[in-house]
Amino acid sequence: xxxxxxxxxxxxxxxxxxxxxxxxxxxxxxxxxxxxxxxxxxxxxxxxxxxxxxxxxxxxxxxxxxxxxxxxxxxxxxxxxxxxxxxxxxxxxxxxxxxxxxxxxxxxxxxxxxxxxxxxxxxxxxxxxxxxxxxxxxxxxxxxxxxxxxxxxxxxxxxxxxxxxxxxxxxxxxxxxxxxxxxxxxxxxxxxxxxxxxxxxxxxxxxxxxxxxxxxxxxxxxxxxxxxxxxxxxxxxxxxxxxxxxxxxxxxxxxxxxxxxxxxxxxxxxxxxxxxxxxxxxxxxxxxxxxxxxxxxxxxxxxxxxxxxxxxxxxxxxxxxxxxxxxxxxxxxxxxxxxxxxxxxxxxxxxxxxxxxxxxxxxxxxxxxxxxxxxxxxxxxxxxxxxxxxxxxxxxxxxxxxxxxxxxxxxxxxxxxxxxxxxxxxxxxxxxxxxxxxxxxxxxxxxxxxxxxxxxxxxxxxxxxxxxxxxxxxxxxxxxxxxxxxxxxxxxxxxxxxxxxxxxxxxxx
Amino acid sequence: xxxxxxxxxxxxxxxxxxxxxxxxxxxxxxxxxxxxxxxxxxxxxxxxxxxxxxxxxxxxxxxxxxxxxxxxxxxxxxxxxxxxxxxxxxxxxxxxxxxxxxxxxxxxxxxxxxxxxxxxxxxxxxx
Numbered sequence: 340x341x342x343x344x345x346x347x348x349x350x351x352x353x354x355x356x357x358x359x360x361x362x363x364x365x366x367x368x369x370x371x372x373x374x375x376x377x378x379x380x381x382x383x384x385x386x387x388x389x390x391x392x393x394x395x396x397x398x399x400x401x402x403x404x405x406x407x408x409x410x411x412x413x414x415x416x417x418x419x420x421x422x423x424x425x426x427x428x429x430x431x432x433x434x435x436x437x438x439x440x441x442x443x444x445x446x447x448x449x450x451x452x453x454x455x456x457x458x459x460x461x462x463x464x465x466x467x468x469x470x471x472x473x474x475x476x477x478x479x480x481x482x483x484x485x486x487x488x489x490x491x492x493x494x495x496x497x498x499x500x501x502x503x504x505x506x507x508x509x510x511x512x513x514x515x516x517x518x519x520x521x522x523x524x525x526x527x528x529x530x531x532x533x534x535x536x537x538x539x540x541x542x543x544x545x546x547x548x549x550x551x552x553x554x555x556x557x558x559x560x561x562x563x564x565x566x567x568x569x570x571x572x573x574x575x576x577x578x579x580x581x582x583x584x585x586x587x588x589x590x591x592x593x594x595x596x597x598x599x600x601x602x603x604x605x606x607x608x609x610x611x612x613x614x615x616x617x618x619x620x621x622x623x624x625x626x627x628x629x630x631x632x633x634x635x636x637x638x639x640x641x642x643x644x645x646x647x648x649x650x651x652x653x654x655x656x657x658x659x660x661x662x663x664x665x666x667x668x669x670x671x672x673x674x675x676x677x678x679x680x681x682x683x684x685x686x687x688x689x690x691x692x693x694x695x696x697x698x699x700x701x702x703x704x705x706x707x708x709x710x711x712x713x714x715x716x717x718x719x720x721x722x723x724x725x726x727x728x729x730x731x732x733x734x735x736x737x738x739x740x741x742x743x744x745x746x747x748x749x750x751x752x753x754x755x756x757x758x759x760x761x762x763x764x765x766x767x768x769x770x771x772x773x774x775x776x777x778x779x780x781x782x783x784x785x786x787x788x789x790x791x792x793x794x795x796x797x798x799x800x801x802x803x804x805x806x807x808x809x810x811x812x813x814x815x816x817x818x819x820x821x822x823x824x825x826x827x828x829x830x831x832x833x834x835x836x837x838x839x840x841x842x843x844x845x846x847x848x
Numbered sequence: 849x850x851x852x853x854x855x856x857x858x859x860x861x862x863x864x865x866x867x868x869x870x871x872x873x874x875x876x877x878x879x880x881x882x883x884x885x886x887x888x889x890x891x892x893x894x895x896x897x898x899x900x901x902x903x904x905x906x907x908x909x910x911x912x913x914x915x916x917x918x919x920x921x922x923x924x925x926x927x928x929x930x931x932x933x934x935x936x937x938x939x940x941x942x943x944x945x946x947x948x949x950x951x952x953x954x955x956x957x958x959x960x961x962x963x964x965x966x967x968x969x970x971x972x973x974x975x
Binding site: 518 | 868873876880883884887890891893894895916917920923924927928930931934935938939941942945946947951
């Protein structure tokens with residue numbers, strides 16, 4: 340058994356209590372260990388991705404228990420990619436949190452940060468639906484702490500809402516898992532894929548209820564309309580590095596939808612095949628519209644970014660909802676891009692609001708501030724990436740999504756909505772940028788004494804932009820990898836055989 | 849017994865959802881607690897209701913009761929207990945810092961935001 344598979348979970352899980360117990364009074368040590376942990380995680384994730392890219396899916400049986408009875412972790416191309424994406428983001432977030440001194444505004448930032456990474460990585464690697472619930476809880480509990488980091492009345496109130504929504508979501512998750520277990524008698528996803536086609540007709544309705552409830556739970560995480568309402572309030576009030584890290588949290592929801600509904604409710608599921616598609620596509624398209632409307636209507640920079648996140652989740656879920664290999668390649672490519680773009684925008688918005696003094700992030704004119712030119716150009720780059728204009732990866736991603744939608748019955752609707760909402764987002768971002776940078780620059784009394792600020796946080800944000808450029812340059816090998824990943828998703832026999840063993844599949848099919 | 853357990857779960861869920869939709873934190877917390885009781889009972893029942901049967905296969909008994917849902921319920925109880933504690937503390941902090949225990953934030957009370965008109969959907973879950 341390849342023990343590296345569990346390292347992305349165990350490493351932060353050990354590091355976090357170690358940070359709390361032995362170095363809670365020494366910020367410098369916390370920073371060193373947290374940063375080292377993030378870098379080590381990145382190295383492991385790179386190794387795992389290289390392994391996943393060169394071979395078939397690998398199984399890790401916890402406690403050496405055979406698959407349907409014990410909990411398993413599965414490393415395939417998709418999960419390796421998600422772990423890599425998380426660890427890349429975590430390095431940038433760690434650099435930003437340390438250099439911008441966000442981690443001094445409250446206690447235990449680094450411990451919570453590591454717990455958050457543990458939960459996210461666990462959710463990506465697990466092959467068991469109840470274990471997925473547990474890792475969701477781990478990442479949520481850490482995110483409650485991180486979201487409230489720094490305190491303040493507004494953040495506390497937004498935090499209460501966030502916690503309540505997610506507790507309700509967790510309750511739904513349990514009900515869904517209970518229903519599915521009651522019908523199928525298993526919680527292992529590969530075993531579910533085998534059992535679902537054999538469900539007697541009388542239990543079909545119950546199974547559908549369980550599966551669609553699960554879709555609702557994942558949709559809460561992925562901020563799909565009509566259950567997206569928690570996202571703008573939460574992300575706008577969260578500390579900037581945390582909001583940037585949360586960029587990958589919405590992707591956990593998208594990943595879970597993709598994994599669960601291709602594996603369990605794929606072609607083999609008979610009457611229930613592609614159960615999620617009918618619900619997901621309209622909801623995703625409305626999400627796009629709501630996101631674009633929010634971008635246009637936002638009166639505050641971080642809220643504008645929040646709504647652009649909602650919009651990008653709409654694009655991503657539209658591509659997922661098509662449930663074809665080509666659309667999934669597009670979705671995964673867009674997912675990588677939108678994680679980087681979201682993180683870059685949140686970090687830049689924080690830098691800009693921080694420098695504007697009393698005006699903060701409000702979209703009003705304010706005196707010039709330090710490094711206006713640099714921040715303006717970086718914001719411009721991040722905004723065109725998010726809105727989906729060339730030459731950044733957002734354009735490539737959206738182009739792939741549009742191209743893959745050509746074979747769909749609802750092609751006209753999808754094209755119209757994606758193109759119109761892109762235009763609306765461009766207008767929204769252009770309005771924000773021109774108010775903050777151009778109109779402010781023409782104010783009569785520029786403050787020459789605007790103090791210079793450390794440049795390292797800006798460098799951290801630029802790393803995300805550089806990552807996007809890298810993604811654009813290496814788009815060909817990346818899409819090659821994604822094509823194989825998508826092919827794996829749509830022919831899950833190999834995944835099932837890896838988890839359950841060849842004889843089980845042969846006997847049950 | 850099925851009817852009793854099923855209606856118990858149903859009534860608790862209904863009461864929990866009703867309380868969850870109230871605008872103040874205290875009823876919301878009680879609602880979440882009720883929901884977690886309901887879901888724990890529900891999870892327990894997914895292993896089918898059986899009385900006086902051991903949770904292992906034994907020759908001396910004429911059947912067995914599924915042990916897995918019991919393990920799941922145990923996990924769910926621990927998590928929901930911890931989360932209730934977190935939200936109680938959080939609600940207290942929010943009350944002390946903001947001076948009101950309303951869950952909704954669409955009152956223009958966010959410092960640093962000129963208006964909350966763009967956040968009209970924010971409080972939708974709790975209002």
